[in-house]
Amino acid sequence: MSRRTGGGKAAPGRRTTARRHLRAGWWCLLLFLTLGFVLETLHGFKVGFYLDVSSSTRRLMWTLAHAHGALFSVLNVLFALSLRALPEWSRESRTLASRCLLGALALVPLGFFLGGISIRGGDPGLGVLLVPPGAVLLFVAVYLTAKATRDSVP
Numbered sequence: 019m020s021r022r023t024g025g026g027k028a029a030p031g032r033r034t035t036a037r038r039h040l041r042a043g044w045w046c047l048l049l050f051l052t053l054g055f056v057l058e059t060l061h062g063f064k065v066g067f068y069l070d071v072s073s074s075t076r077r078l079m080w081t082l083a084h085a086h087g088a089l090f091s092v093l094n095v096l097f098a099l100s101l102r103a104l105p106e107w108s109r110e111s112r113t114l115a116s117r118c119l120l121g122a123l124a125l126v127p128l129g130f131f132l133g134g135i136s137i138r139g140g141d142p143g144l145g146v147l148l149v150p151p152g153a154v155l156l157f158v159a160v161y162l163t164a165k166a167t168r169d170s171v172p
């Protein structure tokens with residue numbers, strides 16, 4: 019059963035949130051591992067679009083998309099598992115942390131990936147502008163989760 023938050027929108031329960039993060043985490047991990055295989059293939063075929071010195075920014079951006087995507091996916095799985103250990107965590111704070119973590123999972127790897135599509139000289143494309151807001155969302159999610167561990171009664 020869902021309780022309502024101040025905004026009038028139904029906040030999901032702990033089990034629903036956990037399942038959402040497990041689903042997002044495992045499917046996104048598969049996605050970003052697949053991106054790793056794609057990068058490996060670009061190396062295997064020595065594709066200039068990715069490996070030329072003039073494309074080093076693209077290579078950096080796509081490597082960062084792969085690495086951050088994989089890491090953030092694992093973080094989402096960890097978040098789901100942490101929910102069980104934090105039963106006293108208030109619904110409002112938990113829901114905010116959950117939304118921020120999902121937002122970070124979407125924005126940071128996507129920003130790096132888009133930033134590598136159209137590079138201008140040594141600069142990434144404008145898509146990279148998604149990264150800083152994604153980083154802020156991650157910061158908020160990790161802060162709220164860390165705070166919940168402190169507030170929880172053992």
Ligand code: HEM
Binds near residue numbers: 053
């Ligand atoms: C949880 C799993 C994984 C994590 C956390 C991860 C993380 C990373 C990190 C941090 C880098 C950057 C290394 C550096 O530049 O010093 C990297 C690069 C790379 N990864 Fe992964 N990786 C994972 C799985 C995979 C898989 C399954 C593949 C596919 C075979 C793969 C292919 C690559 C390739 C090809 C690069 C080099 C890209 C380049 O420099 O052009 N990764 N990965």
